[in-house]
Amino acid sequence: MMLHRVLEVRRVVASLLTMLALAAPHDARADEPLKAKIGVLRLSSSAPVFIAQNKGYFREAGLDIELKFFDAAQPIAVATTSGDVDFGVTAFTAGLYNLAGKGTLKVIGGMSREKPGYPLIGYFASNNAYAAGLKTPKDLAGKRVAVTQVGSSFHYSLGLLADKYGFKLADVKVLPLQSLSNAAAALKGETVDAALLPVSTARTLMDAGGAKLLGWVGDETPWQLGAVFASTKSLADKPLVTKLLGALTRADREYHDVILAAVAGGKAPVNDKTKPLLEIIAKYTNLPVEQVVGNCAYIDPDGKLDVKNVGNQIGWLQEQGFVDKGFDVDTIIAKDYVKPD
DSSP, X not given: OHHHHHHHHHHHHHHHHHHHHHHSOOOXXXXXXXXXXXXXXSSGGGHHHHHHHHTTHHHXXXXXXXXXXXXXXXXXXXXXXXXSOSEEEEEOOHHHHHHHHTTSEEEEEEOEEEBTTBOOEEEXXXXXXXXXXXXXXXXXXXXXXXXXXXXXXXXHHHHHHHHHHTOOGGGSEEEXXXXXXXXXXXXXXXXXXXXXXXXXXXXXXXXXXXXXXXXXXXXXXXXXXXXXXXXXXHHTOHHHHHHHHHHHHHHHHHHXXXXXXXXXXXXXXXXXXXXXXXXXXXXXXXXXXXXXXXXXXXEOTTOOBOHHHHHHHHHHHHHTTSSOSSOOHHHHBOTTTOOBO
């Protein structure tokens, strides 16, 4: 009789446990990868994004990532705010800072930097302007200079150059042409005297004799060029952000240790070790490996952000009237994720 009661109690308990298990909500996220879109440019400054995507680092972190490509940095910030993409990886712009200052997105990590010895953005002269005496970056005072947009990284780089050589930015006729391709076409067509362009865009012009290199921004005025940022909606999903940054940092380290560590004279060698990564970058930038080797942007191996420099950028842009006042660098960074340098 006692045994029968014990068995009956066990059956009841087992039945209750089964009912509870069936009633418990099932977290589909535990079985399926988290989906997200990343806005990015087809530039080597986003190399770790391409490496993480191509080598499956995002997938291994439990993510299903779609890359959405743009032709200028500012539209990526707008798309992140609107929800067209969940994350952005691109250069800092006045527009990005203004959106971040309003709380619509936040910076969660570092990406490319202008650094001596790592050619990225250059100052380029048209052939006619070069023949007329435009020979060095400091000669840009008073010239017609193409950039993508007002307040873009190219515009800021020009401002830093003006500060360095003591001429007024207001004396430069800055022409915002909205895209890299437009700026390159204007340079080739001699409708501007000069342009600030990434080397990947300008290389074909130089090879065809359509423009002259005056110098590199990284050699003249080093600064924190790019970052990883997220929409407020994405920030609320901590597992998503954590997984994304983990995969990117893994790619940052590999890119640094394999390619950047081998760069000499501004170029990476092509060998058995570097070639696989160079081919990945070539694939996503639509460039031959022979061109990729000469535009390997510097990126911190741990994805760190030069927070102090970002603060300087905001201050300068506010003084110029390109960025709204009333916020500083602490307002725009997600301190739970940013690794300061």
